[in-house]
Every structure is written in C-alpha cells, then in structure tokens.
Amino acid sequence: xxxxxxxxxxxxxxxxxxxxxxxxxxxxxxxxxxxxxxxxxxxxxxxxxxxxxxxxxxxxxxxxxxxxxxxxxxxxxxxxxxxxxxxxxxxxxxxxxxxxxxxxxxxxxxxxxxxxxxxxxxxxxxxxxxxxxxxxxxxxxxxxxxxxxxxxxxxxxxxxxxxxxxxxxxxxxxxxxxxxxxxxxxxxxxxxxxxxxxxxxxxxxxxxxxxxxxxxxxxxxxxxxxxxxxxxxxxxxxxxxxxxxxxxxxxxxxxxxxxxxxxxxxxxxxxxxxxxxxxxxxxxxxxxxxxxxxxxx
Amino acid sequence: xxxxxxxxxxxxxxxxxxxxxxxxxxxxxxxxxxxxxxxxxxxxxxxxxxxxxxxxxxxxxxxxxxxxxxxxxxxxxxxxxxxxxxxxxxxxxxxxxxxxxxxxxxxxxxxxxxxxxxxxxxxxxxxxxxxxxxxxxxxxxxxxxxxxxxxxxxxxxxxxxxxxxxxxxxxxxxxxxxxxxxxxxxxxxxxxxxxxxxxxxxxxxxxxxxxxxxxxxxxxxxxxxxxxxxxxxxxxxxxxxxxxxxxxxxxxxxxxxxxxxxxxxxxxxxxxxxxxxxxxxxxxxxxxxxxxxxxxxxxxx
Numbered sequence: 001x002x003x004x005x006x007x008x009x010x011x012x013x014x015x016x017x018x019x020x021x022x023x024x025x026x027x028x029x030x031x032x033x034x035x036x037x038x039x040x041x042x043x044x045x046x047x048x049x050x051x052x053x054x055x056x057x058x059x060x061x062x063x064x065x066x067x068x069x070x071x072x073x074x075x076x077x078x079x080x081x082x083x084x085x086x087x088x089x090x091x092x093x094x095x096x097x098x099x100x101x102x103x104x105x106x107x108x109x110x111x112x113x114x115x116x117x118x119x120x121x122x123x124x125x126x127x128x129x130x131x132x133x134x135x136x137x138x139x140x141x142x143x144x145x146x147x148x149x150x151x152x153x154x155x156x157x158x159x160x161x162x163x164x165x166x167x168x169x170x171x172x173x174x175x176x177x178x179x180x181x182x183x184x185x186x187x188x189x190x191x192x193x194x195x196x197x198x199x200x201x202x203x204x205x206x207x208x209x210x211x212x213x214x215x216x217x218x219x220x221x222x223x224x225x226x227x228x229x230x231x232x233x234x235x236x237x238x239x240x241x242x243x244x245x246x247x248x249x250x251x252x253x254x255x256x257x258x259x260x261x262x263x264x265x266x267x268x269x270x271x272x273x274x275x276x277x278x279x280x281x282x283x284x285x286x287x288x289x290x291x292x293x294x295x296x297x
Numbered sequence: 298x299x300x301x302x303x304x305x306x307x308x309x310x311x312x313x314x315x316x317x318x319x320x321x322x323x324x325x326x327x328x329x330x331x332x333x334x335x336x337x338x339x340x341x342x343x344x345x346x347x348x349x350x351x352x353x354x355x356x357x358x359x360x361x362x363x364x365x366x367x368x369x370x371x372x373x374x375x376x377x378x379x380x381x382x383x384x385x386x387x388x389x390x391x392x393x394x395x396x397x398x399x400x401x402x403x404x405x406x407x408x409x410x411x412x413x414x415x416x417x418x419x420x421x422x423x424x425x426x427x428x429x430x431x432x433x434x435x436x437x438x439x440x441x442x443x444x445x446x447x448x449x450x451x452x453x454x455x456x457x458x459x460x461x462x463x464x465x466x467x468x469x470x471x472x473x474x475x476x477x478x479x480x481x482x483x484x485x486x487x488x489x490x491x492x493x494x495x496x497x498x499x500x501x502x503x504x505x506x507x508x509x510x511x512x513x514x515x516x517x518x519x520x521x522x523x524x525x526x527x528x529x530x531x532x533x534x535x536x537x538x539x540x541x542x543x544x545x546x547x548x549x550x551x552x553x554x555x556x557x558x559x560x561x562x563x564x565x566x567x568x569x570x571x572x573x574x575x576x577x578x579x580x581x582x583x584x585x586x587x588x589x590x591x592x593x594x595x596x597x598x
C-alpha cells in the first residue's frame with residue numbers, strides 16, 4: 001500500500017518536472033520565433049509593399065496588398081535613365097566575377113606561401129599581414145584615388161578589380177592560413193618524395209582538401225563586392241558604367257520628392273535577389289565557413 | 298651534407314618568397330604607398346590640380362578650430378558607443394540561443410542569418426528609410442500599441458539610433474563567430490557546475506563568458522574599427538541629417554575629398570581618425586591581459 005503511494009508521488013513529481021521542462025522549452029521556442037519574426041517581418045512587409053499602390057504603402061501594417069500590381073517592377077526595371085536594371089546588373093557582374101577569381105587565386109597562393117614555407121623575415125611579413133588586417137581603409141582612400149588618376153584609370157573597373165590580383169583581401173589570407181595549418185604536413189611530404197613540385201602539391205593535393213574553405217572565401221568576396229558602394233562611388237563616374245548599388249541610390253534620389261516609392265522598393269528587392277540566391281544555394285558554406293575558419297580569437 | 302641542407306633551405310626560402318610575392322607587391326603598392334602618401338599629404342595643401350604645397354602643421358591646427366570637424370568627431374563617438382555594445386550584446390544573445398540543442402535549430406539559424414547577409418546591401422539601407430519614415434512600418438507598429446509616433450529622421454538622436462539599429466540588425470557574422478566559440482567551451486565545465494548546483498544564469502557569467510573572452514575581444518576590435526568608418530548607412534539613409542546629427546567623420550572626409558577637393562585637409566582628418574582607432578585598439582590590446590583568458594597553450598590568435 002505505502003509503496004504504491006510513494007510510487008504515485010514520485011510519478012506526480014516527475015510529471016510536474018516534465019511539464020515544467022516542456023513549458024521552458026515552449027517559452028524558448030516562442031522567443032526564437034518572436035525574434036525571427038521581428039527580424040524578418042520588415043523584409044516581408046517590404047515585399048508586400050512593392051506590390052501595393054503608393055497610397056497603400058504607408059497606411060497598413062499588414063503585408064498583403066489589396067491587389068497585386070506588377071507595375072512597380074516593370075516600371076522600376078526601366079529606371080529613370082537610358083539603361084535598364086539589367087544593364088546595371090551586368091555591370092555589377094563585370095566587376096564581381098573577375099574580382100572573385102583574382103582574389104581567390106592570389107589569396108590561396110599567398111596563404112600557401114605563409115603556411116608551408118620558411119623564408120627570411122617571415123615573422124616580420126606575417127605581422128605586417130596581421131597589422132594590415134586592423135588597418136582602417138579610410139586612410140588609403142585619397143592616395144589610391146590619386147594613384148589611379150595618374151594612371152588614367154578612373155572611371156574604369158580596373159581600380160575595383162585589379163588590386164585583388166595582389167591579395168589585398170588580407171582577411172581571407174589570414175583565414176586560409178589557418179586552414180592550411182590544419183592539414184597535416186605529411187600529405188605534402190609524401191608527394192614531395194614522389195617528385196611533385198610545390199605548385200603541383202598545391203593544386204592537386206591541398207586545394208582539393210581546402211575546397212570548402214576556398215568556396216566560402218569566394219562566397220564572402222562575392223557578397224562584399226556585390227554590396228560595395230564606396231568603391232564605385234569614388235572610382236566610377238559615368239552612368240553607363242554604374243553598378244547596381246549606385247544605380248539604386250540614383251533611383252532613390254530621383255524619386256526623392258515624387259511618390260514612386262513602390263518602384264524604388266521593388267528594385268531594391270530585385271537587387272537583393274543575387275545575394276539571397278547565392279546564400280540559399282551555398283548556405284552550408286556560409287555558416288560552416290566562418291565557424292570553422294580558425295577564428296578562435 | 299650540411300651544405301646540401303643549406304642549399305635546400307635556400308631554395309625552399311626562395312620558393313616561399315615567390316609565393317608571397319603577389320601579396321608583397323599588393324602591400325607595397327596598395328597599402329604602404331597610400332599610407333606614406335596620405336601622411337605626407339596631411340601636411341600639405343592640395344586641390345588635385347596644382348602640385349601639393351607644404352603647409353607644416355597648419356591642417357592640424359585648423360582641424361581643432363573647425364566646428365564642423367569637432368561636431369562630426371562627437372557624433373562619431375556617440376555612434377560608436379551606441380552601436381558596438383548593442384551589436385555585441387545582441388549577437389551574443391542570439392548565439393547563446395542558437396547554441397542550445399533544439400529541434401529545428403537549423404531553420405532558425407538560417408532565418409537569423411539572412412539579415413546579416415543582406416544587411417550591408419545598399420538596397421537594405423534604402424528600404425530602411427521606408428521602415429523608419431514618418432508613416433513607415435515602425436511608426437505604424439508603435440501606433441497600433443498606442444504609442445506616439447517618433448519622428449525618426451527629424452531629430453539627431455533617433456536618427457543616429459535608427460542607423461545603429463540597421464547595423465545591429467545585420468549581426469550575423471559576429472553572431473556566427475560567437476557561436477563557433479560557444480561550441481568550443483568544454484562541456485565538462487558545465488557538468489561539474491551542475492553537480493555543484495549552479496544555475497544556468499550563473500553558469501553563463503562564470504563559465505561561458507570567461508571562456509569566450511578571446512572571441513569577445515576579437516569581435517570588439519573588429520566592430521570598433523568598422524563603426525568608426527561607417528559611411529554607407531548615414532550617407533544613404535539620412536545624408537548626415539538632421540542638422541548634421543548623423544554626419545559621421547567618414548562622411549565629412551568624403552565631402553572634403555570629392556566635393557571640395559581639399560585633399561590635404563581631408564588626409565589630415567583621416568589621420569586623426571586613424572590615430573583614434575589605433576589608440577582604442579591599443580587600449581583594448583593592452584587591457585586584454587586583465588580580462589581575456591586563454592585556456593590552452595598561451596592562446597593562438
């Protein structure tokens with residue numbers, strides 16, 4: 001008799017604990033969803049707003065438009081200039097694609113040099129590399145503008161693209177060095193005994209191992225270049241050569257006084273599409289890329 | 298034998314140097330040269346058309362009497378103080394939540410990461426303007442819970458705050474770095490604490506925070522450097538207004554460079570900004586030995 005009472009009490013207690021635990025878990029989920037909602041709702045609202053009429057945009061919290069109107073997209077795509085959005089997209093890709101290729105190649109080679117070889121002043125060079133990681137770019141801007149001006153290369157994509165051929169994206173050099181260090185050296189040693197040249201070792205042995213890290217580098221460079229505003233603002237001056245970022249800013253200025261907000265919102269959303277597409281296509285590289293990048297403080 | 302080794306070393310070192318040559322050229326051309334040049338320029342008057350004229354310390358003297366510069370410096374300081382702690386705290390908060398072992402956590406990880414992927418985008422800055430405008434989403438939400446609407450871009454502090462919020466909103470990369478660090482905290486520490494009857498909150502402050510101080514340090518410095526150089530958000534959202542309340546130093550430098558062509562004066566300003574950033578970075582580095590704990594072999598950075 002008494003044992004069943006005790007068992008009963010024990011059961012009730014466990015039950016209570018379970019309920020309490022579930023409550024806590026439930027609260028956690030509510031919080032997670034709440035924060036996610038707060039962060040994503042602006043985007044959702046804006047997507048809705050891009051279909052709304054201009055009068056509608058600023059009168060409702062709800063994101064579902066009263067009627068779907070693709071007009072803003074069609075008109076926005078035409079832009080106020082003589083070029084369509086497609087033209088500006090192409091310009092952006094004309095900058096981004098060579099830049100990503102240049103950067104990935106130069107960054108990998110430099111990181112290889114630092115991670116696998118001994119040479120005079122290596123420590124000194126490495127500390128310069130780390131130092132330039134912390135260097136505020138703002139100090140370089142005026143002289144680099146003047147540099148490209150003396151070469152008569154302003155208003156071309158050269159100032160935006162060429163420096164990447166020389167591993168100026170030091171953050172990624174640093175990141176890849178950490179990855180190279182995590183690959184055991186025996187791998188290259190044995191290849192060396194087989195008579196492989198150091199360059200072949202890099203291409204045929206190390207790069208395949210490092211592929212995920214290199215891809216995440218490429219993705220970040222892609223994103224950053226897509227989003228670059230300051231660079232084109234300084235170096236590009238003719239409308240014909242403007243990349244997307246500047247074109248968007250222009251469309252905003254052009255409609256500053258008028259009531260064409262839905263057009264601006266629609267085009268801004270279109271401008272986000274490449275970044276979102278790339279993010280979803282390569283999600284795992286983004287999230288794992290940084291978290292395993294050896295940035296351990 | 299020894300000679301052979303020497304020869305091999307020599308060859309090896311040449312190869313190593315060859316591999317870093319691209320970077321070395323890049324560094325000399327696109328980093329070192331600009332630093333030296335801008336240092337020289339800061340002591341000159343230069344308008345891009347005529348040759349630079351050496352002016353000694355005149356630019357720097359002028360700076361400290363320039364009300365616009367001092368105001369921009371003050372606003373920049375305010376912005377940095379606002380944005381850096383907010384962003385770090387929020388990123389850490391989200392990282393802690395995402396570090397829990399929950400079902401469907403991957404979905405949340407993606408959802409939380411999207412803003413940061415998009416945040417730096419010009420499109421978002423433009424859209425931000427709409428969210429915070431007088432009849433924008435934020436004020437509509439405030440209205441629906443019976444709060445008075447805020448004139449976000451009508452006053453200096455709310456305007457600065459709305460810009461800071463944009464940067465906090467794109468917390469993703471900071472958060473992921475925190476998340477990676479949280480994963481490295483040894484589980485047995487928590488287990489031992491649980492045996493001693495420690496609470497979760499206590500654990501957070503006594504175990505989690507001390508273990509991830511190196512990463513807090515890293516993120517703090519990175520965010521500090523970024524915040525001092527903020528240009529896009531105020532340029533796109535507020536154009537520095539109202540009443541120059543969000544006119545950050547990088548904007549002032551930009552205007553002096555590309556609007557008024559005061560290259561020398563602008564260089565002097567960027568050097569002051571550079572020195573301020575360096576001083577803060579140095580202070581953080583120096584103070585790090587009092588609050589940053591490396592738990593393994595002296596810590597590798």
